[in-house]
Amino acid sequence: MTRKRSLTGIKPTGTPHLGNIIGAIKPALELSQTFDTNYFIADAHALTTVTDPDELRQHTFEVAATWLALGLDPETSVFYRQSDITEDFELAWIFNCLTPKGLMNRAHAYKGFVDAAKEAGSKEPDAQVNMGLFSYPVLMAADIILYSADVVPVGQDQKQHVEIARDIAVKFNNLYGDILTVPEPLIEKEVATLPGLDHRKMSKSYNNTISLFVSDDELHKQIKKFTTDSVEPGETRDPKDVPIFKLIEAIANEEVTGQVANNLREGNIRWGDIKELLFEQIKETFGPAREKYVELQNDRSYVDEVLVQGALRAQNQAKPLMEQVRKAVGLR
Ligand code: TRP
Numbered sequence: 001m002t003r004k005r006s007l008t009g010i011k012p013t014g015t016p017h018l019g020n021i022i023g024a025i026k027p028a029l030e031l032s033q034t035f036d037t038n039y040f041i042a043d044a045h046a047l048t049t050v051t052d053p054d055e056l057r058q059h060t061f062e063v064a065a066t067w068l069a070l071g072l073d074p075e076t077s078v079f080y081r082q083s084d085i086t087e088d089f090e091l092a093w094i095f096n097c098l099t100p101k102g103l104m105n106r107a108h109a110y111k112g113f114v115d116a117a118k119e120a121g122s123k124e125p126d127a128q129v130n131m132g133l134f135s136y137p138v139l140m141a142a143d144i145i146l147y148s149a150d151v152v153p154v155g156q157d158q159k160q161h162v163e164i165a166r167d168i169a170v171k172f173n174n175l176y177g178d179i180l181t182v183p184e185p186l187i188e189k190e191v192a193t194l195p196g197l198d199h200r201k202m203s204k205s206y207n208n209t210i211s212l213f214v215s216d217d218e219l220h221k222q223i224k225k226f227t228t229d230s231v232e233p234g235e236t237r238d239p240k241d242v243p244i245f246k247l248i249e250a251i252a253n254e255e256v257t258g259q260v261a262n263n264l265r266e267g268n269i270r271w272g273d274i275k276e277l278l279f280e281q282i283k284e285t286f287g288p289a290r291e292k293y294v295e296l297q298n299d300r301s302y303v304d305e306v307l308v309q310g311a312l313r314a315q316n317q318a319k320p321l322m323e324q325v326r327k328a329v330g331l332r
Contacts, residue, residue: 006035007149009042012059016066017209019194019202022250037077044083048132064303069293074306084311087322092142095168107137141165146318148181159185176328195243197225213293223279228271236267252281
């Protein structure tokens with residue numbers, strides 16, 4: 001029986017941190033057990049905001065190395081750079097020509113940007129919006145449809161984009177015949193968001209993240225910065241109200257997690273000890289991934305080669321469909 005194809009796009013806008021890894025990367029990698037999987041680095045989408053070429057290259061490497069270190073198997077999955085597949089841009093143009101501008105006006109990313117600019121008092125908020133950002137969902141539709149993906153795992157924030165891709169595929173099929181696969185969003189169940197060092201959601205924009213792919217010393221220093229309060233002698237805590245416990249729960253095995261929970265409930269609380277435990281557990285759980293990342297850092301040409309090979313496979317997936325599309329619309 002042929003399996004359905006799932007497709008995941010990853011925008012290279014920064015080094016993934018522990019929150020990204022547990023909340024998004026690991027669940028996405030698990031999909032390869034159920035689906036044929038495409039994973040790609042959306043470097044062309046990043047161009048809508050990143051204007052420094054070295055930064056774009058560096059982030060692309062970091063993101064690729066992170067996924068490989070965490071177990072992405074480039075033999076079983078198709079793993080590539082978006083920009084290596086020029087058919088993607090060609091399909092995006094054709095989609096541009098059948099996408100109503102009004103549909104783009106309602107896309108969240110664009111609308112959010114304009115609303116924020118208006119709020120900040122801008123008289124002409126559109127002046128700040130480049131066309132890449134405005135038509136972001138059209139390129140995203142091409143990313144998905146070019147590989148005839150059946151499902152696209154997304155969080156709530158990207159659901160509308162997949163719905164736009166569906167609209168575009170349906171419209172194309174109505175005009176030109178039943179050629180494109182209409183994709184479905186696969187809404188990921190709400191993964192508990194991890195608290196960052198200051199207890200807000202772990203996020204690059206709050207500068208409160210824990211990076212995995214650093215030296216042990218660095219890792220230790222980050223964990224020591226986790227905010228804790230003072231505890232009266234004999235005071236007890238409910239584990240579910242203790243932010244650092246959420247990290248323990250996400251990373252440690254059941255036995256260790258149970259032990260920490262008991263200590264909190266029984267008033268045997270020493271934050272310093274819990275931090276040491278967290279440090280040890282991160283090292284244990286992510287030991288092989290961290291080693292692998294260092295290896296990849298020392299062999300960037302290997303990572304590049306993986307992406308080049310992946311691009312060849314992705315091209316083979318894309319070419320037959322693109323030929324059909326060209327013919328259907330009346331291009332050569
Ligand atoms: N827009 C996605 C994000 O910001 C990245 C992305 C680009 C994507 N193309 C895609 C995701 C296609 C899924 C499918 O996270």
